[in-house]
Amino acid sequence: MTSVNICGVELKNPVIAASGTFGFGGEFSDYFDVSRLGGISSKGLTLAPKQGNDGVRMHEVRSGMMNSVGLQNPGVEAFIKDELPQMEKMNTAVIANLGGSTIEDYVRAAVMLDKSSIDILELNISCPNVKEGGMAFGIKSCVAYEIVGEVRKATSKPLMVKLSPNAEDICDMAINCCKAGADAISLVNTFKGIAIDIKSRKPVFENISAGVSGPAIKPMALRMVYEVCGCVDVPVVGMGGISTYEDAIEFIMAGSHAIQVGTANFIKPDICVDIIEGIEAFMAREGIKSLEEIRGIIK
Numbered sequence: 001m002t003s004v005n006i007c008g009v010e011l012k013n014p015v016i017a018a019s020g021t022f023g024f025g026g027e028f029s030d031y032f033d034v035s036r037l038g039g040i041s042s043k044g045l046t047l048a049p050k051q052g053n054d055g056v057r058m059h060e061v062r063s064g065m066m067n068s069v070g071l072q073n074p075g076v077e078a079f080i081k082d083e084l085p086q087m088e089k090m091n092t093a094v095i096a097n098l099g100g101s102t103i104e105d106y107v108r109a110a111v112m113l114d115k116s117s118i119d120i121l122e123l124n125i126s127c128p129n130v131k132e133g134g135m136a137f138g139i140k141s142c143v144a145y146e147i148v149g150e151v152r153k154a155t156s157k158p159l160m161v162k163l164s165p166n167a168e169d170i171c172d173m174a175i176n177c178c179k180a181g182a183d184a185i186s187l188v189n190t191f192k193g194i195a196i197d198i199k200s201r202k203p204v205f206e207n208i209s210a211g212v213s214g215p216a217i218k219p220m221a222l223r224m225v226y227e228v229c230g231c232v233d234v235p236v237v238g239m240g241g242i243s244t245y246e247d248a249i250e251f252i253m254a255g256s257h258a259i260q261v262g263t264a265n266f267i268k269p270d271i272c273v274d275i276i277e278g279i280e281a282f283m284a285r286e287g288i289k290s291l292e293e294i295r296g297i298i299k
């Protein structure tokens with residue numbers, strides 16, 4: 001009833017744990033049966049291991065949070081050797097989220113992931129927290145076109161491109177990514193924001209700005225998802241502030257095939273199960289047999 005197909009991959013339900021908020025799924029297995037999920041998007045991977053940023057990495061704000069993790073991860077090789085075998089056993093779709101700072105690094109990592117058992121490659125051209133960390137690729141659609149095209153040539157895996165809300169023109173960006181070979185689009189990553197510690201009279205984050213996520217960004221994220229759904233023909237995976245089943249249904253009504261849940265996992269580790277069960281109950285109450293009946297009904 002809740003199953004959805006994202007670029008040829010069948011998900012048992014539309015709820016995916018968002019990159020960077022669910023690690024590689026292992027820790028969450030202590031809290032709930034992660035096989036309930038439609039999928040897991042891995043922590044953002046880079047070709048070489050990364051330590052991430054110094055200083056404060058996470059900061060709570062009203063109605064959300066800010067982060068400046070800086071793509072800390074063990075690198076693609078260690079992911080394939082140490083993390084992927086565990087993820088495969090979780091009986092849910094495995095999405096590898098890939099970041100980088102040069103086209104060459106993205107391509108080399110994509111070639112390695114192409115030979116692995118991952119189900120979908122999610123190309124993150126939108127990380128705001130690393131210098132040259134992919135963000136440049138996510139602002140200008142002509143640059144995005146180039147990197148998506150190169151990665152497309154490097155992999156036959158289903159390719160989902162994750163967009164930044166800071167893109168100059170979100171629809172132009174989505175259209176260009178599709179022209180370059182994206183099979184699906186996911187959006188949005190975090191918004192750029194600033195927090196200041198008035199006691200020390202300094203910015204909270206070493207990089208001054210950081211990524212804002214959580215309920216605060218939902219209306220803007222939903223608007224961008226709605227607009228992108230109206231201008232591309234590929235499946236769209238929406239995210240940004242989803243923390244209830246009602247939020248998830250809104251994104252589906254705006255046109256999303258599936259949704260990702262990020263910040264809410266920090267508040268309630270098994271929130272995804274609440275959202276899945278909420279969607280199921282809503283469908284039963286409303287007599288909805290398939291999510292296709294309500295997908296994109298907002299015109």
Ligand SMILES: Cc1cc2nc3c(=O)[nH]c(=O)nc-3n(C[C@H](O)[C@H](O)[C@H](O)COP(=O)(O)O)c2cc1C
Pocket residue numbers: 018019020021043044045058065067069071097124127162188189190212213214215217239240241242260261262263264
């Ligand atoms: C602590 C943290 C780390 C994140 N790391 C990544 C990452 O490595 N790659 C990525 O594509 N998105 C990353 N994101 C962005 C989320 O996947 C998601 O796009 C964003 O937080 C919006 O969804 P939310 O409001 O449900 O959290 C991160 C978000 C947070 C809060």
